Amino acid sequence: MSDLRELYQEVILDHNRRPRNFQKLEGANRTAEGYNPLCGDQITVYLRLEDGVVRGVSFEGSGCAISKASASMMTAALKGKTAAEAATLFKAFHAMVTADLGATFDPLELGKLAAFAGVHEFPIRVKCATLPWHTLRAALAGGQETVSTE
Amino acid sequence: MRATHEMTASVPLPGASVAFDVDRVRKDFPLLRQQVHGKPLVYLDNAATSQKPQAVIDTLTRYYAEENSNVHRGVHLLSERATEAYEAGRATVQRFLNAADTREIIFVRGATEGINLVAQSYGRASIKPGDEIIISWMEHHSNIVPWQMLCEEKGAVLRVIPINEDGEVLLDEYARLLNPRTKFVALVHVSNALGTINPVKRMIEMAHRQRVPVLLDGAQAVAHLPVDVRALDCDFYVFSGHKALGPTGIGILYGKAAFLEDMPPYQGGGDMILSVTFEKTRYNTLPYKFEAGTPHIAGVVGLGAALDYLRGIGLDRIAAYEQALLAYGTDVLSAIPGLRLIGTAKEKASVLSFVIEGIHAHDIGTILDQEGIAIRAGHHCAMPVMQRFGVPATARASLVFYNTRGELDALGRAIGKAIELFS
Numbered sequence: 001m002s003d004l005r006e007l008y009q010e011v012i013l014d015h016n017r018r019p020r021n022f023q024k025l026e027g028a029n030r031t032a033e034g035y036n037p038l039c040g041d042q043i044t045v046y047l048r049l050e051d052g053v054v055r056g057v058s059f060e061g062s063g064c065a066i067s068k069a070s071a072s073m074m075t076a077a078l079k080g081k082t083a084a085e086a087a088t089l090f091k092a093f094h095a096m097v098t099a100d101l102g103a104t105f106d107p108l109e110l111g112k113l114a115a116f117a118g119v120h121e122f123p124i125r126v127k128c129a130t131l132p133w134h135t136l137r138a139a140l141a142g143g144q145e146t147v148s149t150e
Numbered sequence: 151m152r153a154t155h156e157m158t159a160s161v162p163l164p165g166a167s168v169a170f171d172v173d174r175v176r177k178d179f180p181l182l183r184q185q186v187h188g189k190p191l192v193y194l195d196n197a198a199t200s201q202k203p204q205a206v207i208d209t210l211t212r213y214y215a216e217e218n219s220n221v222h223r224g225v226h227l228l229s230e231r232a233t234e235a236y237e238a239g240r241a242t243v244q245r246f247l248n249a250a251d252t253r254e255i256i257f258v259r260g261a262t263e264g265i266n267l268v269a270q271s272y273g274r275a276s277i278k279p280g281d282e283i284i285i286s287w288m289e290h291h292s293n294i295v296p297w298q299m300l301c302e303e304k305g306a307v308l309r310v311i312p313i314n315e316d317g318e319v320l321l322d323e324y325a326r327l328l329n330p331r332t333k334f335v336a337l338v339h340v341s342n343a344l345g346t347i348n349p350v351k352r353m354i355e356m357a358h359r360q361r362v363p364v365l366l367d368g369a370q371a372v373a374h375l376p377v378d379v380r381a382l383d384c385d386f387y388v389f390s391g392h393k394a395l396g397p398t399g400i401g402i403l404y405g406k407a408a409f410l411e412d413m414p415p416y417q418g419g420g421d422m423i424l425s426v427t428f429e430k431t432r433y434n435t436l437p438y439k440f441e442a443g444t445p446h447i448a449g450v451v452g453l454g455a456a457l458d459y460l461r462g463i464g465l466d467r468i469a470a471y472e473q474a475l476l477a478y479g480t481d482v483l484s485a486i487p488g489l490r491l492i493g494t495a496k497e498k499a500s501v502l503s504f505v506i507e508g509i510h511a512h513d514i515g516t517i518l519d520q521e522g523i524a525i526r527a528g529h530h531c532a533m534p535v536m537q538r539f540g541v542p543a544t545a546r547a548s549l550v551f552y553n554t555r556g557e558l559d560a561l562g563r564a565i566g567k568a569i570e571l572f573s
Contacts, residue, residue, distance in 0.1 A: 003187075004520050008513075008571060016572075017508075039512050040529050040542045062542045064510035065572070122516060 006118035007125070008065065015069035020076050025058040034061075034135030034147040036127055041067045045135045054078045054086060057136075064128050066119065071132035073113055083140050089113075090133050096120070097129045170471040175463070176552050178203040189522030192557045197342050197370055197501060197548030198526050199392045202456070206395060209455035213448050221447055222421055222438070236447050239454035240437070246457045247387065248378040249404050253436040256410070257445050260401035261369040262292040264388030265336070267403055267440065268365055269296040271413040272386075273334065279305035281333040284357075286311040286319050286348070287538055288341040291531040293367045297336060306333075313538060317344035317493040324353060328360055335364045339371040339387075343532040343546070344493030345476075345501030347375070351382050358383065363409065369393055373550060374472055374499045376465040379404050391449060396456035400449030403440070410436050417442040468551045472500050478555050479547065482562040488569065492544050502547040503530075506565070509572045511543040517571065518545075521564040523557075 025046035034043045041063035048056035057078045059071045074093075078086055092110050095103035099120035107114060119129045131147075138147045176182055181201045184191050193201060213235065219228035221236045237252070244252045258264045273296075277283070283297050287310055294308075301308045309332075311324045328335075335357045340347050354364045365386035371377055373394040379387050386409070391400040405413075415422055415433055419442030424432040433439050460468065479502050483489055488507040506514060515527030526546045529536045536542060547561055 004517060004571065007516070013572065038528065040533075040536070041512075042542075064512035066513070068510075125512070125516060128512065 003118075003121065007122055009115045009118065011073075011112060011115045012065065012069040015072040016065035019059075019068055019072040021058040022060065022072065023058055024060060025056050027056065028058075030139045030142060032135050032138035032147060034131045034138070036063075036067075036131050038127065039064065041128060041131055043067065043071055043132055043135050045071070045132065045139045047136075047139045049083065049140070052083050054081050054083070059132065059135075063131070064125075066116075066125050066128040067131050070116060070129045073115070074132050074136060077111065077113055078136070086136065086140060090137055093133055094130060097126050170463075170467055170551070172471070172552065172554055176554075178205065178459075179552055180204055180207070182552065186522040186524070187520050192521075192523040192553075192560050194547040194549065194553065194557065194561065195524045195526050196373075196550040196553075197393070197530075197546065199398070200373060200395050200550055201552070202395055202397070203459050205459050206397070206452050206455045210397065210448055210452045213451045217451075218448070220444055232447055235451045235454075236445070239450035242454040242457050243402055243404075246372075246377075246461065247402075247404055248380050250380060251407060254404055254407050254410065256403040256405065256437045256440045257450055258388075258401045258403050258440075259399055259446070260390040260392070261367055261388040262390075262401075264386075264401055264403035265293055265365065265367065266296045267416045268386050268388075268405070269300045271416045271440075272363075272409060273297075273300040274303070275412075275414055277301075277304045277306050277333055280331060281306040282309050282327075282329070282331045283307070284309045284311060284324070284327050284332055284335045286337055287313045288317060288319070288344055288346060288348075288532065288535050289336070289338050290342055290367065290369070291533070292369075293336050293338060294534070297334075307331075310534075313346075316495050317341065317346045317535075317539075318495045318497075319346075319348055319353075321349070321352070321356075325356060328356060328362065330360070332357075332360060332362050335362055337364065337366055339366045339368045339377075340374065340499050340501075341493070341532075341535075342370045342501070342548075343503055343530040343535045343544070344495065345498040345503065345548075346493060346495040347371075347497040347499050349497070350384070354383055370499070370501075373460060373468075374465075375469045385409055391453040391456065394453075394456055395459055396453035397446075397449045400446045400453050402453075407436060410440070413440075415439050415442070419443045421445075463551065469499075471551050472549060475549055475551075475553060475555065475558070476500055476502070479549065479558040479561070482558050483565075486562065486565055486569070489565070492539050492541065500549040502549070503544045504546075505541050505544050506569065509568055511545040513572070514545040514565065514568050517568040518561070518564045521560070521567065523561055523564050525561075 028046035030047035043061035046058045057075045092105035097119040179201045217231045219232040221233040243255045309327045363385035366384045368389040372389045387404040392398040422442040492503040511527035
């Protein structure tokens with residue numbers, strides 16, 4: 001069970017049970033859809049971007065605890081961040097869950113998102129954790145295509 | 151000659167006609183002895199692929215160590231031996247399915263390729279604009295997409311037989327769908343996502359009354375219940391070797407000779423020709439017309455050993471044991487609060503597909519894996535089934551005769567832990 005507790009940290013279980021910002025965003029000016037064909041997880045990320053700053057962010061969709069909690073905590077972390085800061089956060093998060101030793105990032109800037117560090121022990125679940133972030137990146141880029149993890 | 155016979159006919163057979171001895175059978179499967187995450191492996195992903203008995207592993211080793219050569223080519227002794235082993239494998243499949251003739255047994259890569267062969271060869275030659283092809287709602291993607299591709303190319307229409315809440319086809323709807331425009335029916339024998347055993351004999355009779363040929367996808371059937379293609383009177387039957395204790399990359403297309411004779415080749419190449427000039431190629435006779443290129447000889451030999459092994463135990467005994475095991479597993483899972491079984495057909499085989507309130511199938515899969523239990527989580531390549539039951543995915547424990555009640559108890563306990571973790 002100890003390994004499982006590494007993956008399913010209390011904060012992750014909490015965000016899975018009660019996801020934050022889990023609705024359509026009124027006044028969103030960017031949206032993107034993400035889909036993981038392997039497991040059927042799907043997510044829509046809504047953004048309200050004003051002068052390059054994330055003023056509003058939310059998500060809808062269905063998925064496992066890891067993807068849902070990842071999306072929920074991502075939205076919580078993004079509010080007030082600039083698009084450039086969001087991109088940096090994406091890189092740091094990605095490096096952490098894939099245990100990419102070549103990437104340099106400041107663990108402190110991840111804050112609560114560090115709860116996902118255990119994911120790298122479960123390679124099959126990395127895509128669950130990163131799907132919301134890939135979808136966010138697509139929304140920031142303004143694309144309308146569905147993002148796929150494949 | 152003698153080596154060939156030993157290889158295909160004298161595989162050690164476990165058990166006589168006495169009570170099914172699962173402990174003894176398990177000893178034949180070396181992979182089952184291992185531990186996963188420090189726990190004894192409980193392998194419940196048999197619908198994805200089955201494990202292999204030592205007899206199959208030994209046969210493959212012996213083939214490569216002693217007989218490897220190309221078939222239908224060399225004049226030398228090894229080529230003769232390889233050819234004999236290959237054709238003996240075909241005879242084993244013919245007996246296993248009770249086909250009338252070895253010419254009706256075509257070696258392909260798997261069930262998927264068998265269906266594609268029929269769609270591309272028979273289908274492209276006979277389906278016309280406005281024709282209709284019937285499939286069921288519970289088909290695997292491999293028995294949907296090849297027909298969709300054919301319909302798109304020909305301007306034909308794909309019709310789908312709906313299913314009820316238990317995951318059974320609605321026969322009266324099927325009867326309504328059959329009409330003079332219907333030109334082909336393709337059905338799954340046993341559903342991989344639901345476990346439903348379809349009433350295929352009756353459905354074939356209904357199609358035949360309108361002179362419509364029927365293909366059965368037997369990928370989930372052949373290792374679990376006796377299949378007699380002549381008793382069923384199906385026109386085509388496909389299955390994959392690796393789901394029936396055999397190697398990956400080898401599968402079977404059975405077709406009635408009357409159909410296969412008239413069908414154009416699927417792929418061109420060596421072995422499928424009688425003579426080639428730049429002006430005209432004469433195609434080989436059955437079954438070689440459909441076997442272009444060097445085939446998966448080792449796969450055929452290994453599949454022969456696998457089917458001999460299954461016959462040695464007896465498909466009737468396997469089916470009886472698995473039915474009891476399925477009933478036991480159904481009781482174990484039904485006792486878990488918040489768990490819903492997906493697929494509760496009266497006629498069912500070896501599949502326990504389920505969802506748990508508040509826990510996604512993938513999380514169940516990860517938690518069970520930590521307990522040493524291998525299941526599948528996802529849409530099982532049957533996305534329309536998931537949509538029908540309003541779930542994004544299910545967790546699926548799929549059983550075979552080497553599974554035990556103790557393993558199903560372990561499954562129940564591990565699910566309990568998952569529920570506890572997520573509560």
